[in-house]
Amino acid sequence: MATVKDYADITGQSVIDELFILGDRASRLKIQHVNSTAVGGGVAEILTRLIPMFCQLGVTSTWDVIKGGDRFYLITKKMHNALHGVDVTFTQDEFDYFLQINRENSESIVFDSDVVFIHDPQPIGLVDVRGKRDSKWVWRCHIDFSEPKEQIWLFLKNYIEKFDSAIFSAPAFSRSIATRQVLISPSIDPLSDKNKDLDQNYIDSVFNKYKIDRSRPIITQISRFDYLKDPVGVIQAYKQVKRYIDCQLVLAGGGATDDPEGEKVLADVNKAADDDKDIFILLLPPSSDLEINALQRGSTVVMQKSLREGFGLTVAEALWKSKPVIASAVGGIPLQIKHKYGGILTHSIEGTAYWIKQLINEPKYAAELGKNGYEHIRQNFLITRQLRDYLLLALSFYTDSDIIDL
Amino acid sequence: MPENYFEFKSRLVLTELLGIKAKNLVELLEKIKTVPLSSIYQHTHRFLQQHHYLSPEPPNDFAYWVSNMLNNEIVGEQLASIDVMQFNNLTDLKLKIVKLLSTYANKAENVNCPAGEEFHFMSSRIFVLPINKKASTIQEFKDILKTVSIHSIYYHMFEARMRLEKQDNDFSVWLRSIGMKQEADIISRFDPYTFTLEGLRQKILETINGNS
Structure with a gap:
């Protein structure tokens, strides 16, 4: 696995030097992260990389994963949907069970850190054990929080306000709450299997494996099979383009252990595809990062047509490969794409189809979008920036000033 | 090391969200009056930090939002053309923005931005490191x-x-x-x-x- 120093070729040495200075200042702190899944999904992915990097900078850092059965994950999935504005109602019994699982986990996890990061709603109830020690607790929200349903918002608000700070991925997710709120966008790891440079032969072999024709344009969306990623909408946009351009569509993604809805979505996607031989629906296992990397690199246009999005890191991944990206203007995506400069933002199936045609027919413009998008990600959305922000937040707890001399 | 040396420092920024938003010119003006100076700094300098490799770029968030979300090119242009170099402190810069917005907020039709495109106020903590x-x-x-x-x-x-x-x-x-x-x-x-x-x-x- 890459070390912090290995990023210098990408970020410049000065960025790495600054990280080590921050690490030195934070070396007396122990940092702990808690989330709900060890594999699958963006949170687990980034923690896998971040934890060793904290340690390399001299900051002791640990990661715990809560345990919950099928019923717990059905409730947390329902919470996820409600936070994204889906109309669902919770019974008191469901809230009680959610808190019971949190209490059980709080008994098995050791909280002996100075700064505890709780990721997303699943482990939010753990904050009730914070009284035992003078530590700082941070709730890290990775979800689109712009229009939560009232019932779930009131339930969670009660817990969020027990934290010292809440982190959101985009300004639109901030709320009027008593807790101090911080903006930290998530990031991609440019040296991970999902993002590192690949040999052209390997890229060819992946397309050959799935019998995708590289002589014709390829539209790709990489996402887990989730209604909020609108895979059916992507198929509809593709069908509008297909009338004019002989292209192919790749819908590829995995599943996360905490997402019970995946199979149903996949069935709907297969139905919408209607046996079109140029639509490739690839359900990939968690170990497919290299293949996903290759699929993005070999695509003509990359899509992220989400209806809601916590942040939409697949956009950053595609831009990192200098690909022209068409994405919905939701969640953190507008932070990653400056419309018509570093990618395209759309609001409808028709608009998406229009821009797919434009970018396939105007490869020079598409390449310019990809080039600018790459630079934007390099400057603002790499893992080194996120590591820096977490360290700054941890250090900020020990001063009240707006300008802090380290 | 001789006494008269130049010590290079760097600065890193942690962006904070104030949970305050505005949907039209009047609200923007009222909220600008109440937010801390660190928020005025954030919104007049953020583009420089995030898009520092692009040129030219609008230097302040207020101008960008008024032009693009309220579709008010006149006020947007006025905000964009504030000559930040003429101000040595944030209090004076804030007063200039308030004065400018006051002129228009009282005259113009108070159009709301599309839902979901509100202006969200932020501020920042600066870390200076040797x-x-x-x-x-x-x-x-x-x-x-x-x-x-x-x-x-x-x-x-x-x-x-x-x-x-x-x-x-x-x-x-x-x-x-x-x-x-x-x-x-x-x-x-x-x-x-x-x-x-x-x-x-x-x-x-x-x-x-x-x-x-």
Whole structure:
């Protein structure tokens, strides 16, 4: 696995030097992260990389994963949907069970850190054990929080306000709450299997494996099979383009252990595809990062047509490969794409189809979008920036000033 | 190390969300009056930090939002053309923005932005860190200036003057102290808001090398 120093070729040495200075200042702190899944999904992915990097900078850092059965994950999935504005109602019994699982986990996890990061709603109830020690607790929200349903918002608000700070991925997710709120966008790891440079032969072999024709344009969306990623909408946009351009569509993604809805979505996607031989629906296992990397690199246009999005890191991944990206203007995506400069933002199936045609027919413009998008990600959305922000937040707890001399 | 050396520092920023939003000009004006000066700084300097490699870029969030979300090009242009270099502190800059918005907010139809496109107020905490690079000669200064991060250049050119309320940028102050008054004056007259940070680095180096 890459070390912090290995990023210098990408970020410049000065960025790495600054990280080590921050690490030195934070070396007396122990940092702990808690989330709900060890594999699958963006949170687990980034923690896998971040934890060793904290340690390399001299900051002791640990990661715990809560345990919950099928019923717990059905409730947390329902919470996820409600936070994204889906109309669902919770019974008191469901809230009680959610808190019971949190209490059980709080008994098995050791909280002996100075700064505890709780990721997303699943482990939010753990904050009730914070009284035992003078530590700082941070709730890290990775979800689109712009229009939560009232019932779930009131339930969670009660817990969020027990934290010292809440982190959101985009300004639109901030709320009027008593807790101090911080903006930290998530990031991609440019040296991970999902993002590192690949040999052209390997890229060819992946397309050959799935019998995708590289002589014709390829539209790709990489996402887990989730209604909020609108895979059916992507198929509809593709069908509008297909009338004019002989292209192919790749819908590829995995599943996360905490997402019970995946199979149903996949069935709907297969139905919408209607046996079109140029639509490739690839359900990939968690170990497919290299293949996903290759699929993005070999695509003509990359899509992220989400209806809601916590942040939409697949956009950053595609831009990192200098690909022209068409994405919905939701969640953190507008932070990653400056419309018509570093990618395209759309609001409808028709608009998406229009821009797919434009970018396939105007490869020079598409390449310019990809080039600018790459630079934007390099400057603002790499893992080194996120590591820096977490360290700054941890250090900020020990001063009240707006300008802090380290 | 001689006493008269230049110590390069860098600065890192942690962005904070105030949970305050505005959906039209009147609300924007009222909220600007109440937010801390660190928020005014954030919204008049954020583009410089995030899109420092693009040129030209609108230098302030207020102008961008009014032009693009309220579709009010007149007020947007007025906000974009505020000459930040004329202000030595954030209080005066805030007063200028309030005065400008007051003129229009009372006259214009108070149009709301589309739902979901509200202006969200942010502020920032600045961390100043020594990067263990000191120059006591002009050659050392140039060598280090070539390699420091753009955050360091930003700190000495922007932060020092506006947020720390020094009268001049740090580079010019030091150059003057070692007898390079002419070069210092040229750099003081730069409008750094019209350069990319890499462009600014090159321009400073060219000035010191006598190529300005």
